Amino acid sequence: MGARLPGRHRRAVERQATYGEVIAIREFRALWYAQGLSLLGDQLAQVALAVLVYERTKSPAATAAVYALTYLPSILGGPLLAGLADRFARRGVMITCDVLRALLVAAMAVPGMPFPVLCGLVFFVVLLSAPFSAARAALLPEILVGDRYVAGSALQNMTNQAVQMLGFAAGGALIATLGPYRALALDAATFLASALILVSGVRRRASATREGAKPSMWTMTRAGAGLVFGDKKLRTLVLFAWLCGFYVLPEGIAVPYAATLTSELPVAVVTGLLMAAMPTGTVLGGFLFSRFVTPSGRLRVMGWMAMLSCAPLILSAMRPPLAVVLALWILSGIGGAYQLAANAAFVQCVPAERRGQAFGLVQSGLMAVQGMGILVGGFAAERLGPEPVVALAGVMGVTSAAVLAMLWTESRGDVAARVRARATA
Structure with a gap:
C-alpha cells in the first residue's frame, strides 16, 4: 500500500x-x-x-x-x-x-x-x-x-x-x-x-420527469420551494446568490452618484464609467477565480469573496474622487466572482430531475432582490444622498455575507468532497 x-x-x-x-x-x-x-x-x-x-x-x-x-x-x-x-x-x-x-x-x-x-x-x-x-x-x-x-x-x-x-x-x-x-x-x-x-x-434528451409522473405546475412549485428552502446547504447557497441585491444597488443610482462627483467629464460619461466598473470587475474576477483557484479552494474562500463584493462600497462614505470610486467598484465586481462557486455547489446539491424548478426559483429571487434594492436605494438616495446609501448597502452586505460565511463553514464539507471527487476523476 x-x-x-x-x-x-x-x-x-x-x-x-x-x-x-x-x-x-x-x-x-x-x-x-x-x-x-x-x-x-x-x-x-x-x-x-x-x-x-x-x-x-x-x-x-x-x-x-x-x-x-x-x-x-x-x-x-x-x-x-x-x-x-x-x-x-x-x-x-x-x-x-x-x-x-x-x-x-x-x-x-x-x-x-x-x-x-x-x-x-x-x-x-x-x-x-x-x-x-x-x-x-x-x-x-x-x-x-x-x-x-x-x-x-x-x-x-x-x-x-x-x-x-x-x-x-x-x-x-x-x-x-x-x-x-x-x-x-x-x-x-x-x-x-x-x-x-x-x-x-x-x-x-428525454424530459427529466418520468413518463406518466407529471404533477401539476403548482405541485412542482411547492415541491421546488420545499427542496430549496428546506435544506440548510441549499438555503445558504441561495442566500449567497441573493446577496447581489446589496452590491448591485450602486448601479441603480449611478446617475445621481455621478452628479455628485467633481469631474471635468460630462455626467453622462461619468455615469457610463460607473455602470461599466462592476461588470469589468466581474469579468476579471470570473477569469481569475475559475482559472487559478482549485475547485475545492473556491468553496473555502467563497465567504471571504462574498464579503469582498460589498466591503469596498463602505468607503463611499468618505466621498472619494472618481478614480478611487471606479477602483472600489471594480474590486467589488471581482469579489462577486464567488457566485461561480455558489452556483457550482448548488448544482451538486440539487437532484438533476429538479434543477429546472430550483434554478427558476433562485432566478426569480435574484430579480426581486435586485429590483427591490435599486428601488429602496433610489428613495433613500433622495433623502440621504447617493454616497451614504452606497456605504450603507456595503455595511449591510458585509454583515450578511459574514453570517452566511459562518453558516457555510458548518456545512461545506460534504459539498467540497463531491466537488473534489469530480475534479480528480
Whole structure:
C-alpha cells in the first residue's frame, strides 16, 4: 500500500478545466452562441423600447413603467413556469420559448401598435425568459461535467457582461440609424437564430420527469420551494446568490452618484464609467477565480469573496474622487466572482430531475432582490444622498455575507468532497 499524500499534494491533483476544452464541446458552443445572440438582441430591444415609448408618450413615467415590466414577469413567472424545464425536454422548452418570443417581438415591431398592447407583448416576452433560462441552467450541468461546469459558467458570465456593455453602448447608435421598429425586428431575428442554433447544435434528451409522473405546475412549485428552502446547504447557497441585491444597488443610482462627483467629464460619461466598473470587475474576477483557484479552494474562500463584493462600497462614505470610486467598484465586481462557486455547489446539491424548478426559483429571487434594492436605494438616495446609501448597502452586505460565511463553514464539507471527487476523476 502506498504512502498517503500530504493534504497539499492531494489538492494539487484536482484538475482545473480550461476554456479551450469547454469551447471544444459542440453542445456548449451552441448554448453559448444562442445565449449571447439572444442577450445582444435583448439589450438592443430595451434601448429601442425606451426610445419608442418616450417618442410616443413623451412621458418619463410611462417609459419607466415599461422598463419595470422587464422585472415583474420574471418575479411572478419564474416560480410557476420554471418547472416546465423539468416537466418537458429542456431543449424543446428552449426552442419553443425562442420561437414564441420571436413572434411576440415581431408583433411589437409593427408600427402603430397600441400602447397597452405593446406593454402586454413586453410582459409576455419577458415571461418566457423564465422557462428558457431555467432550461438552459438545468441543461448546462448535463453537458459540462465536473470543473468544466465552472469554466463554462465563468465563460458565459464573462460573455454576458461583455454583451451587455456592447449592447447598451452600440444600441443607441444602431437605433439612431435603423429606427426603433427595425431594431425590434432585428431582435426578433436574433431569437429565431438562437432557436436554429439550438436545433442544430444540441441533441435531443428525454424530459427529466418520468413518463406518466407529471404533477401539476403548482405541485412542482411547492415541491421546488420545499427542496430549496428546506435544506440548510441549499438555503445558504441561495442566500449567497441573493446577496447581489446589496452590491448591485450602486448601479441603480449611478446617475445621481455621478452628479455628485467633481469631474471635468460630462455626467453622462461619468455615469457610463460607473455602470461599466462592476461588470469589468466581474469579468476579471470570473477569469481569475475559475482559472487559478482549485475547485475545492473556491468553496473555502467563497465567504471571504462574498464579503469582498460589498466591503469596498463602505468607503463611499468618505466621498472619494472618481478614480478611487471606479477602483472600489471594480474590486467589488471581482469579489462577486464567488457566485461561480455558489452556483457550482448548488448544482451538486440539487437532484438533476429538479434543477429546472430550483434554478427558476433562485432566478426569480435574484430579480426581486435586485429590483427591490435599486428601488429602496433610489428613495433613500433622495433623502440621504447617493454616497451614504452606497456605504450603507456595503455595511449591510458585509454583515450578511459574514453570517452566511459562518453558516457555510458548518456545512461545506460534504459539498467540497463531491466537488473534489469530480475534479480528480
